[in-house]
């Protein structure tokens with residue numbers, strides 16, 4: 289077991305015209321479980337492949353347990369990788385598949401190898417499948433074998449590259465728990481790549497968000513959810529995504545008035561709240577999470593009128609797709625909806641109904657229109673967590 293450190297890690301392709309990983313700095317503690325998430329093409333797999341030794345960095349260094357392993361051959365790195373497509377040898381038995389890595393990278397006796405494979409197979413609940421070949425196994429069983437094969441190596445670092453994407457939703461949930469249990473039990477430093485922000489949020493001790501090869505933010509899942517550092521992270525983490533509205537902030541006696549959506553949106557931020565943002569005036573992007581929107585029929589002070597475009601029941605809750613203002617602009621156009629509210633299932637307005645939305649001012653996020661950075665008072669801690 290060991291820590292993992294990426295120092296200004298960079299990977300360019302096609303003579304530098306593609307920067308897949310852009311000077312990534314990351315320190316992962318011994319035994320930590322870190323999930324790496326970001327949209328397709330953001331550099332997740334390339335990062336993992338460089339750690340595994342399958343891709344040579346353009347520049348930067350990789351340290352495991354304090355040792356620089358950047359130039360060490362993949363076979364001699366104490367790293368085990370689990371892939372989405374299992375990567376099992378079809379003609380070898382499960383026993384042979386699981387023992388293969390040990391045979392290649394150690395001089396362990398056959399007897400000892402067999403014992404290690406059996407122990408790992410027991411851990412994954414596949415000890416009865418050792419004489420089968422991969423073709424006889426279901427997707428879930430194959431992924432257990434792939435995990436078992438990684439465990440057998442007793443590596444310093446586990447690397448997971450979207451290992452559950454080929455499984456159905458139910459099995460995925462079971463395997464998530466299984467991987468977490470295993471990681472806790474073995475305490476092996478783990479990097480888990482996924483494009484699924486929910487998976488990243490539920491599994492990681494810490495989440496790393498990448499975009500365009502660049503590190504956007506890293507922190508505990510709740511920290512990242514509550515205090516996104518920029519508009520990209522705010523929109524990427526959480527489902528449905530955070531609502532964004534272009535607004536104008538005008539200082540008034542008792543705080544700041546925020547207006548937008550062609551006059552449909554008007555909201556008073558009190559001085560208490562504006563203190564955490566600092567001096568604000570001019571244009572910003574306002575962010576509100578769908579789950580922090582409160583819907584009422586009549587509204588009250590500062591409630592914003594909205595017209596219901598679509599009601600989407602998801603069982604426990606309803607998603608309301610809304611047009612801000614008193615008129616529906618019809619959601620069947622190509623326009624994205626103005627606003628989504630996640631409300632309890634017993635709130636079931638009809639399409640076309642006029643309702644009112646409001647929210648606690650503690651749940652308001654503001655972002656710089658140009659840079660997308662979260663607005664916070666200089667030298668102040670970041671925005672208070674929404675309730």
Ligand code: ATP
Pocket residue numbers: 301302306307308326327328329330331332333334335483
């Ligand atoms: P996905 O979620 O779709 O797997 P990713 O975040 O894992 O995406 P990478 O596969 O790391 O992204 O790719 C990062 C960028 O590098 C992309 O623009 C990709 O097209 C490019 N890239 C990756 N491998 C190569 C290669 N061998 N040659 C050229 N470009 C590459």
